[in-house]
Amino acid sequence: MDQHKLRSLVFEKTGVKVDIDDPIFALVALNEAVLAESVERHVARIDAASLELAEQVRAAGGLPPAKAAAYEPAPAGPVKPIATQSPLVTPREQRLLAAAAGIAATAALLAALLVVGLQALFSKPAALAPAPALTQEQAAALAQAEKLTRAIGKLDAKARDQIQAELQK
Incomplete structure (x- = not known):
């Protein structure tokens, strides 16, 4: 049992620090x-049931006769811990984060509008x-x-067009 590993697992899962x-x-x-x-009791029962x-099966003729040495069950090894990993962010947490982001964006927009409105x-x-002032x-x-503009307006159309063409150059 690795106590440091268990401490960090408890902290990751619950946020509680354990000494x-x-x-x-x-x-x-x-x-x-x-x-x-x-586990040892269950392994012993399973070995007995297997024997x-x-x-x-031997009595029914399905297996050859047993050897001189009796069957010895394998010694019980250490129990491996069950994996307890969970996803980093659950779907519920994703929905909550999206809702919080939407609320924060709305609040920021309203605050900006309030500031601009009050400033105005x-x-x-x-x-x-x-x-x-213009100089003389x-x-x-x-x-x-x-x-000159009034004088140009009084001229005939052909002369006005010529003057306008010259002014464009």
Whole structure:
């Protein structure tokens, strides 16, 4: 019985830390002793039943006569522990994890919406900066452009098309 292995198995299964001096190991040792004695009794009964069955088969003529040496049952070996491995994540745990992830994502989205909404509610809109004042040259150029646009509009269609073609170049 490897107590360290049992300690880690108990911790993996239940999350409970068990000390090596814990009385539970005395119970485990007692359980092993009772199990070993029970296994020995069963092996002895099976060997006795096997001998009786072999004698009956010999009597019926199905086996050759027994040799001079009596049949000796194999000594009972150590009992191998039963594997107790379980899957890392059970289907129920997978469903719970998926539900928790969905709830967390929803909560994060709601929190983000709340923050953005409160920020929009309590923040002041930024004032638009006034456009810089035009220099006299820029104002004169804009006035000249407006006069030219009105003059082009008064020309006949052929002349307007020629002017537009020249402006595109």
